[in-house]
Amino acid sequence: MDKIERAVALIRSSRKTIVLTGAGISTESGIPDFRSPGTGLWEKIDPMEVLSTKALYQNPEHFYQVGFQMLISMDDAEPNKAHEILTKLEREGYIDLLVTQNIDNLHQKAGSMEVLEVHGHTRSCYCLNCGMEVSMVDMNRILQKGEIPPKCPDCEGTLRPSVVLFGDSLPPCFDRAWSEVENGELLIVIGSSLEVGPVNYLANICKQLMIINLGRTTYDQQADLLIQGSASQILEQIYEKLHGNKGNLNECL
Ligand code: NAD
Numbered sequence: 238m239d240k241i242e243r244a245v246a247l248i249r250s251s252r253k254t255i256v257l258t259g260a261g262i263s264t265e266s267g268i269p270d271f272r273s274p275g276t277g278l279w280e281k282i283d284p285m286e287v288l289s290t291k292a293l294y295q296n297p298e299h300f301y302q303v304g305f306q307m308l309i310s311m312d313d314a315e316p317n318k319a320h321e322i323l324t325k326l327e328r329e330g331y332i333d334l335l336v337t338q339n340i341d342n343l344h345q346k347a348g349s350m351e352v353l354e355v356h357g358h359t360r361s362c363y364c365l366n367c368g369m370e371v372s373m374v375d376m377n378r379i380l381q382k383g384e385i386p387p388k389c390p391d392c393e394g395t396l397r398p399s400v401v402l403f404g405d406s407l408p409p410c411f412d413r414a415w416s417e418v419e420n421g422e423l424l425i426v427i428g429s430s431l432e433v434g435p436v437n438y439l440a441n442i443c444k445q446l447m448i449i450n451l452g453r454t455t456y457d458q459q460a461d462l463l464i465q466g467s468a469s470q471i472l473e474q475i476y477e478k479l480h481g482n483k484g485n486l487n488e489c490l
Contacts, residue, residue, distance in 0.1 A: 240464050241464075241471075241475055244478075247445060248423070251423035251445070253417075253420065253421040254331065254421065255333060255423070256336070256425045257338070257414075257418075258323075258335065258336075258339060258344070258427045259339065259427070260338070260429070261450060262317075262320065262339070263314065263317070266320075267314055272432065273451070287304035288304045288307070288403060289402050290403070292304060293397060297385050298385055301385050301386075309373060309377070317469055318473060319427065319472050322469070323347070323349060324347045324349050326476070327351070331479065336436075336439070337353070338355060338356045338433065340356055340358050342358060355407055355411045356407075357398075357401045359398065359399070360373065362376045362397060363399055364389035364394040364395070365395045367392045376396060376398075407435065418442055423446075424439060426440060428449070428451075428468045429450065430450075432455055437455065446460045446462075447460065447463075448462070449464045449471045450464075
């Protein structure tokens with residue numbers, strides 16, 4: 238049995254499958270990940286320096302000029318084949334839940350129904366004082382007026398992005414992701430180095446682990462099945478094999 242056949246067998250026999258995605262699933266949509274050699278953002282900037290709570294509170298000018306611009310630059314990206322296939326697999330009942338570390342909104346753009354965004358999102362910002370949500374359009378308007386740190390239009394509290402920064406704790410949906418993985422039968426990790434905690438710990442508590450990733454991950458040795466390669470190409474092969482090579486993949490893409 239080759240690796241694609243083993244992946245299909247694992248998916249078919251699992252009564253509850255959770256998919257965890259990372260930045261690698263979106264590189265084919267033109268968004269660089271953090272750690273890929275040569276192209277990863279980590280080689281150009283130190284995300285700890287520009288995407289941390291320390292930067293937000295101690296050096297807001299730098300945070301908004303560099304870190305925030307990086308966050309909003311993902312806005313124009315479109316989902317790729319890998320996002321689309323996951324949407325299909327969810328609709329067909331092969332996937333029960335999608336957990337993502339990504340903040341790029343691409344699973345939602347692809348039509349995924351249930352996505353736990355454990356590192357937040359870039360759709361809006363919120364006020365640290367009253368909790369009011371402010372759209373990115375309004376946030377940009379405030380920033381363009383030179384108001385740094387940006388102030389809440391309602392109560393003058395400080396606004397910040399709804400993204401989990403280095404130094405933040407994780408949102409409550411991470412607790413749900415944890416219990417779903419604990420009660421699940423299969424975790425498929427796609428496009429993540431699994432270096433960022435505590436999300437990477439999900440790979441420790443799952444019953445069976447499948448990893449689909451271009452480069453190495455910290456959990457390769459633990460995986461029940463490791464498939465190295467591009468997320469879209471591997472998912473396409475799995476999808477076709479699941480449907481006896483007759484999947485109506487082209488219709489959905
Ligand atoms: P990471 O950069 O640490 O790892 C990405 C992994 O994906 C690498 O191991 C790489 O080999 C692999 N990869 C790259 N292209 C691939 C492809 N086409 N197919 C399959 N694998 C591919 O990313 P991470 O583990 O998600 O952790 C980084 C953190 O950075 C996350 O918390 C995430 O929130 C954040 N981040 C998000 C985005 C985004 O939203 N698109 C982008 C950059 C960083």
